[in-house]
Amino acid sequence: MEAFRAVAALATEHAADLDAATRVMAASAWVGGGAPHFTASLATHRTSIQSAFTMALAALAGEVVRRGGPTPAAPSIATQVSIVSATHGPFRGIDTQAMRGLVTMLDQAAERLPAAGARVRALLSATGQPASPGWTIAAAGQWSGTQAPDLRRRLARIQRDTPWLPPDSVAFDLFGGYATATDPDTLLAKVASGDPAALTQLLARRDPGLAARVHAWWHRLPAAVQERLTRLPGIGSLNGLPAATRDQANRAFLAAEKRRLEAELEQLTGILEDLSALAAPRSLITRDQAGRLLRNIAMIERALAAGGRDGHPPALLLAFDLHGTGRLVVSWGDPDAADTIVTYVPGLNTELGGFAGDIDRARVLWQQAQATAGKRAIASIAWLGYDPPQLENLLDPPASVASDAPAERGAVELAAFSDGLRATGGEGARYVVLGHSYGSLVSGKAALLRPGRLADEFVFVGSPGVGVEHARDLKVGAERVWVGEDPNDPVAMLGRFTRDPGDAGFGGRVFSAGSRHVVQAHSGYWDLHSPSLRNLARITNGQYDAIIEPHLDIKPQLLMPQIRSSS
Amino acid sequence: MFRWTLAACLTIALVSCTSENPMTTQAEAVNRVEELIRKTADTLRPPPKLELIPYTVTPNPCAFSADGVPERYTVNRAYWLRGVPTDQLKRVADQVKAHWLAEGHVITASGRAGHPDLAGVSHPDNYTLALVWAEGGSLYLAATSPCL
Numbered sequence: 050m051e052a053f054r055a056v057a058a059l060a061t062e063h064a065a066d067l068d069a070a071t072r073v074m075a076a077s078a079w080v081g082g083g084a085p086h087f088t089a090s091l092a093t094h095r096t097s098i099q100s101a102f103t104m105a106l107a108a109l110a111g112e113v114v115r116r117g118g119p120t121p122a123a124p125s126i127a128t129q130v131s132i133v134s135a136t137h138g139p140f141r142g143i144d145t146q147a148m149r150g151l152v153t154m155l156d157q158a159a160e161r162l163p164a165a166g167a168r169v170r171a172l173l174s175a176t177g178q179p180a181s182p183g184w185t186i187a188a189a190g191q192w193s194g195t196q197a198p199d200l201r202r203r204l205a206r207i208q209r210d211t212p213w214l215p216p217d218s219v220a221f222d223l224f225g226g227y228a229t230a231t232d233p234d235t236l237l238a239k240v241a242s243g244d245p246a247a248l249t250q251l252l253a254r255r256d257p258g259l260a261a262r263v264h265a266w267w268h269r270l271p272a273a274v275q276e277r278l279t280r281l282p283g284i285g286s287l288n289g290l291p292a293a294t295r296d297q298a299n300r301a302f303l304a305a306e307k308r309r310l311e312a313e314l315e316q317l318t319g320i321l322e323d324l325s326a327l328a329a330p331r332s333l334i335t336r337d338q339a340g341r342l343l344r345n346i347a348m349i350e351r352a353l354a355a356g357g358r359d360g361h362p363p364a365l366l367l368a369f370d371l372h373g374t375g376r377l378v379v380s381w382g383d384p385d386a387a388d389t390i391v392t393y394v395p396g397l398n399t400e401l402g403g404f405a406g407d408i409d410r411a412r413v414l415w416q417q418a419q420a421t422a423g424k425r426a427i428a429s430i431a432w433l434g435y436d437p438p439q440l441e442n443l444l445d446p447p448a449s450v451a452s453d454a455p456a457e458r459g460a461v462e463l464a465a466f467s468d469g470l471r472a473t474g475g476e477g478a479r480y481v482v483l484g485h486s487y488g489s490l491v492s493g494k495a496a497l498l499r500p501g502r503l504a505d506e507f508v509f510v511g512s513p514g515v516g517v518e519h520a521r522d523l524k525v526g527a528e529r530v531w532v533g534e535d536p537n538d539p540v541a542m543l544g545r546f547t548r549d550p551g552d553a554g555f556g557g558r559v560f561s562a563g564s565r566h567v568v569q570a571h572s573g574y575w576d577l578h579s580p581s582l583r584n585l586a587r588i589t590n591g592q593y594d595a596i597i598e599p600h601l602d603i604k605p606q607l608l609m610p611q612i613r614s615s616s
Numbered sequence: 617m618f619r620w621t622l623a624a625c626l627t628i629a630l631v632s633c634t635s636e637n638p639m640t641t642q643a644e645a646v647n648r649v650e651e652l653i654r655k656t657a658d659t660l661r662p663p664p665k666l667e668l669i670p671y672t673v674t675p676n677p678c679a680f681s682a683d684g685v686p687e688r689y690t691v692n693r694a695y696w697l698r699g700v701p702t703d704q705l706k707r708v709a710d711q712v713k714a715h716w717l718a719e720g721h722v723i724t725a726s727g728r729a730g731h732p733d734l735a736g737v738s739h740p741d742n743y744t745l746a747l748v749w750a751e752g753g754s755l756y757l758a759a760t761s762p763c764l
Contacts, residue, residue: 344683344684345684348683348684348685351684351685352684355674358674359670359671359673359674360669360670360671361671361674402682402683402684403680403682403684404684405677405680405684405685405686406677406680406684409676409677413676416671416672420669420694420748420750420756421748421749421750421751422750422751423750423751423752424751424752425751561725576678576690576744576760577676577690577692577744577760578692578694578735578744578745578746578748578758578759578760579735579744580724580725580735583733583735583746583748590751592751594728594729594731595727595728595731595733595749596727596728597725597726597727597728597733597735598725598726598727598728599724599725600723600724600725600726
């Protein structure tokens with residue numbers, strides 16, 4: 050009986066020794082890195098202590114009863130630690146103080162638990178009971194003791210003057226030792242040593258946590274390694290790298306590709322001249338291809354040329370791929386330094402060769418938004434990061450209704466790109482996604498892949514449906530979902546994917562984006578100084594009260610419907 | 617893109633599909649844009665100081681070839697109206713509106729509930745006109761030519 054009371058006292062004193070530490074970890078919704086593994090181990094040890102005490106007390110109570118005594122009252126041992134669920138909204142980071150406290154708690158547990166466990170073992174053995182619960186309690190203490198020094202050392206290395214640590218720094222650096230040897234880590238290690246095949250594999254991955262992981266990995270690399278890696282072809286497209294690094298790497302790669310293609314073209318031209326009529330058809334095709342690729346490179350160079358000139362912000366080349374329908378992502382302004390980042394997702398028939406107009410749309414939106422944004426810095430991105438359907442004949446609807454499969458694939462790409470922006474962007478940065486026509490469907494589907502985390506605000510113009518039936522399904526609040534209406538946009542030709550977002554039943558906020566009052570050839574939502582562009586900028590800037598409203602008494606001057614350059 | 621417009625023009629033979637001002641050169645358009653802004657600013661009391669917004673000087677492509685080479689441009693200018701007290705913005709907007717209407721321009725849109733924003737189209741040549749409010753209480757006047 051005395052043994053029972055002694056163990057009961059130890060239980061009361063020690064059963065909750067790892068509770069506080071567990072609560073610290075439970076207070077954050079961990080995504081990625083070793084943190085979830087550490088949290089799981091910690092939780093396991095915490096529970097094991099309580100189970101061990103429970104078992105020890107049950108065994109001793111049984112012994113008491115066997116010796117003729119009354120059933121002793123067991124103290125309540127089991128405690129609950131509730132897990133905080135992930136919340137939406139800005140995530141400031143992990144409390145440095147809390148992390149320091151965690152390490153201290155582990156130290157204390159390391160000191161107290163082995164002794165308590167030894168005591169329990171002794172008490173159990175003395176009464177002829179199995180001593181294993183005592184070993185379990187001691188083991189939890191020993192585990193805590195092995196964790197604390199490593200965590201203390203890592204924490205000293207990453208902590209800053211601010212009271213908050215960036216979450217990916219905590220997840221990957223502080224708890225980096227707990228990550229299992231998964232593919233991305235192996236690939237990253239190989240990329241760090243310059244392995245191009247590993248880079249190719251890494252670039253093909255779309256894990257939600259990958260961009261954060263890349264970000265943490267990049268910042269741990271020595272400067273000399275970073276410098277060397279910017280010359281690894283294709284690395285500029287890796288989501289999670291700082292925007293400036295992506296730009297530097299992509300421009301170097303673009304220049305290298307240009308040199309390579311020019312040399313090939315020269316060679317091919319040489320061969321052609323030599324062989325003339327005997328030239329194999331295959332080399333003709335290759336020559337045409339080389340020519341086309343070089344023209345695309347010229348287009349990219351032209352589009353970037355305005356960057357930094359005449360008051361324009363720097364133009365950052367965040368991604369490009371010359372093959373297939375192509376990839377091209379250009380940001381006007383540095384998204385890592387911006388307060389507001391707006392990403393424009395284009396629609397049907399967009400492909401690399403014709404993307405110059407879209408890059409220009411992002412540029413004029415930058416102008417309109419930045420001019421009116423006061424002190425806040427704007428970055429405006431043109432994102433050709435997916436394969437839009439290429440329809441032969443948009444004017445012949447039955448033959449060419451697009452499926453939503455490209456949008457599904459595009460959504461995965463957009464989500465991964467958005468992860469990259471957030472991994473490297475500033476705290477408190479505001480993200481706006483502007484989807485045009487089919488691009489609005491891509492945007493809506495991407496929103497479902499990252500509930501509440503793709504963007505703070507959605508704007509859809511010329512939309513055939515965004516993949517959800519109600520604005521609130523996009524998980525940012527219906528008041529943050531905007532729908533631009535232009536009755537002249539030939540969207541009706543496409544049929545609908547989901548409910549028309551301009552419908553009252555969709556619940557989005559409709560704003561005027563029409564050019565029906567001013568008819569000009571090729572006019573559209575991005576016409577400079579048009580009410581439409583002004584409203585896009587107002588929404589981008591969060592200046593909802595300054596949205597401009599059309600005067601409805603104006604008649605259209607001409608009857609010609611608007612034909613857009615792309616939909 | 618460009619060949620589309622051509623197809624549209626052939627099937628909808630209603631109006632001319634070329635520029636509405638086929639004879640306007642960029643130089644002429646710049647003169648017109650500057651005139652539209654300055655004439656407006658000249659009517660404002662107290663008269664503001666005009667400060668050019670630099671990136672608005674770049675002509676904006678409004679049509680591209682299949683290769684992405686810009687083929688047609690709009691000409692633009694925007695000027696900050698400096699020296700307007702922040703409590704006078706609505707008054708300035710009213711003056712701008714009065715002037716545009718007096719010139720025969722059309723007001724196509726305006727800001728809500730006391731916001732000084734205005735949008736218009738010039739008569740007779742359909743230049744886009746804009747009076748725009750910026751965060752911090754500044755106003756700018758802008759004009760843009762049709763696609764030339």
